[in-house]
Amino acid sequence: MTKATNITWHETAITKEERRVQNGHGSIVLWFTGLSGSGKSTIANAVSKELYRQGINEYVLDGDNVRHGLNRDLGFTEKDRNENIRRIGEVAKLFVDSGKIVTTAFISPFRADRKQVRKLFEEAEFIEVFIDCPLEECEKRDPKQLYAKARRGEIKDFTGIDSPYEAPVNAEITIHSERSSVEESVTTILDYLRLQKII
Template identity: 70%
Template sequence: MASSNVTWHESSLSKDVRRVQNGHHSFVIWFTGLSGSGKSTAANAVAAKLYKDGISNYVLDGDNIRHGLNKDLGFSEDDRKENIRRIGEVSKLFVDSGQVVLTAFISPFQADRDIVRDLLDEDEFIEVYVKCSLEECEKRDPKGLYQKARNGLIKDFTGIDSPYEEPKNPEFVLETDRFSIEECVDQLVNYLTERNFI
């Protein structure tokens, strides 16, 4: 049960001040898509490009977060929602610190992604749909998860026996089954540049 004996304490350093020190805007790039679509690969490649250009950033990856912050959560619908809620709150902290945060999470439900969007200001959330057909994701199957799900060894697996809701109006779509990771990085960085995010 949540405690009622808590009070928000204002920071002595504002988000705007931190942005000035860092020399760039802070925001979330939220990569969403099926397992094997290339979310983590794309997020890390974009992060490397931003770092090279002097933009302070950090990648939050689904598997990595489940080793620590969210290791108490499973894959039921409620646990998936809580997983994304926590990541949204952590992402907001990164934005407040003046950094760019790139998140790579299946985040299958539109409502949960919208909750994260609502935590942030209008120019602080970029939903990137990493679009890749289920057939191609299954062909790639880098962790062997689709095969396990097909064999009944994994329950509630997104795309097999648990739904994935495609983003309704993502800011950007990366088609990783049509373009190389290098091309996808260039496309997204061009988008960020044209819209003065970086």
């Protein structure tokens, strides 16, 4: 890949802080991470819907959806997974700079990748939300039949089967989705945002 040269950062006429004042709320990324089938997309979209209902500027970046467009050139090797998360981190930062609350639903299995994304943001702008669900429960749910295919050898490098998932050590929010309903999970997350005076 050829790196861009002769480029200069151009400051925007309107700052992130000014956009936040106009919006009446903070701007952060809620970075949902967890195994396939843990409930990331379901909970992220439920949070998004409630924020929208409250008049808060928000947007959801979903793993599968992004791979239909921006990241359609990437596969599932470790190198491609790294690049997938790097790109999403940069896109999420643009949303935060625009004054929005962005929720991202990506397996993002490697701690190092999540740590690199965190470094893109100012302190307290990156909120890691660990959707903690046992592998056995995720396999039981298997909404896309991906675990079944991975067990049959039809999918290689599948997280939790033949590729590791490195759980967060100090996530800001942990949701045990096998014990908490979607509604309870949304309440937990929004309570955190209120406590941090983001909304």
